[in-house]
Amino acid sequence: xxxNNQICKSSIYLCIYVYMxxxx
Numbered sequence: 001x002x003x004n005n006q007i008c009k010s011s012i013y014l015c016i017y018v019y020m021x022x023x024x
Contacts, residue, residue: 008015
């Protein structure tokens, strides 16, 4: 979870990508 948060702060696009991958 904390890793995802770091990715979010680094790049919002990467955050969305990871988010989508989780649900697909």
